[in-house]
Amino acid sequence: MQHRSVLIAATLLAACTRGSPGGAPPSAAGGSPTSTLFAVFVTADVRGQIAPCGCSEAMRGGLSKTAAIIAKTRGSGIPALFVDAGDAFFERKAFGADEAVGERRRAQAIADSYRAMGLSAQFTGPLDDALGPDFRRSLRLPELKAGETRLLEAGQWKLGLVSGTTAAELSAGAAKVRSGGARFVVGLFGGAPAEAQRATGMDLAVAAQAPETVGAEWEDGRLLRGPVPVAQVQSRGRSVLRVDVSPGPEGGTLQLARGQGDIEREFSAAGQRLELLKRELGTPGLSAERKRLLDARLHELVQRREQLAAQAQATALQPGTFAVRFVAVEAVLPEDPSVQKIIADYDRDVSQLNLAWAKEHGEPCPPPARGEPAYVGNEACRSCHPDPFAVYEKTGHAKAYATLESVQKQYRLDCVACHVIGFQQAGGVCRVDQVEDRKNVGCENCHGPGSVHVADRTRKSVVRPRPGPSVCVGCHTPENSIHFDYATYLPRVLGPGHGAGNSTTTRR
Known part of the structure; x- marks a missing residue:
């Protein structure tokens, strides 16, 4: 039996009036x-x-x-x-x-x-x-x-x-x-x-x-x-x-x-x-x-x-x-x-519950395995890569955590992982109350943890020098990022010294 379309798939423009399951004879x-x-x-x-x-x-x-x-x-x-x-x-x-x-x-x-x-x-x-x-x-x-x-x-x-x-x-x-x-x-x-x-x-x-x-x-x-x-x-x-x-x-x-x-x-x-x-x-x-x-x-x-x-x-x-x-x-x-009020109360309560749980029971992330890099945060990258940061700071990635704060969802576990650096990763951050130096979608979300690269400053130590779409779709999922198209979105995060054109000031 083949799948066939339904009689008609309707979008109802519904009013906010309420009624009982019973009622008078139907009208138009x-x-x-x-x-x-x-x-x-x-x-x-x-x-x-x-x-x-x-x-x-x-x-x-x-x-x-x-x-x-x-x-x-x-x-x-x-x-x-x-x-x-x-x-x-x-x-x-x-x-x-x-x-x-x-x-x-x-x-x-x-x-x-x-x-x-x-x-x-x-x-x-x-x-x-x-x-x-x-x-x-x-x-x-x-x-x-x-x-x-x-x-x-x-x-x-x-x-x-x-x-x-x-x-x-x-x-x-x-x-x-x-x-x-x-x-x-x-x-x-x-x-x-x-x-x-x-x-x-x-x-x-x-x-x-x-x-x-x-x-x-x-x-x-x-x-x-x-x-x-x-x-x-x-x-x-x-x-x-x-x-x-x-x-x-x-x-x-x-x-x-x-x-x-x-x-x-x-x-x-x-x-x-x-x-x-x-x-x-x-x-x-x-x-x-x-x-x-x-x-x-x-x-x-x-x-x-x-x-x-x-x-x-x-x-x-x-x-x-x-x-x-x-x-x-x-x-x-x-x-x-x-x-709508039930949902608003839930949004308020769940953030407070998650924050309280983190303060009482939260533990730091385990360290990475021996020889593996840890997350260091954006500021460890800035001094050596000024041109990429000039591009980055104009993108939505640089404001990712602020978007959560604007709707009071910064303590939501189903949201925060894609708005901070290295959440619940070895050598990253595992508590919603301790993200101060890991806010926003940063260098390491795309390029991988950077402690080894910070130490030796060679391109060879960058985990993902040229991250592809498989990295992006970890957060830009079909459920949450319904319009995401890699080819369309990629140019929005590129610029001089960051995948487009040459940089005269960025050191490698």
């Missing part, structure tokens, strides 16, 4: 089609990303924006349920003692956000147990374990939720909730999407917790069509699955609504233009005026995509059908105030 307000009788929102593979890091322009994601998307639908009078398909709290399975204090606070913030968003059920995944099942249970969310089922009220209808890690578990659960009166059945599956298609009795399956996530920035999600359609949501909270349901009078499974070709083509073209705009926004050295114009155009395109999505769904959704949309959580969307 809020961009929701009048044929929608209830809606289901599903997050999956959020993996601790409570908000985008802010390392790049126009980054997707953020639970406060997702909350606003859901709240707008509820505010329009449509009953809307929210469930999570697992692997929400953490990005990996194990953490060091210094990391655990911040990760615990992050998970608490995600749980608080989910409660504020009216979470009905969470299918727990293996990453959710990174700090142990007792901690996970202490978060007190409405958990749904593999093989369990739940019936939820959605207006006058019942939504059946089933969960499992095998097709047999999903099939058995679907039969159970059908017998309990479920009009629409969603399966939450822990594993590869293709395996979920072997299940029966469901209207839709959502695959999560799989080794291969939907990680590309431009890919909102994937839908495998078949007797049981299977959706896989973009990871790290960058999109949310929206399912609009029009049950109809008859029993049995509902059918996936057909798309509207012309509208889908225009929607796809708008999405391509949106990605091009975001790429240009990430271009180094962009003028303030050009950035302002691009931001305005970005808002216009997001609104146009929402109009196209609502138009397509209004014409496609008929009684006895349901429509699937991957809603991209774009940077220009508004935020829900209550969840």
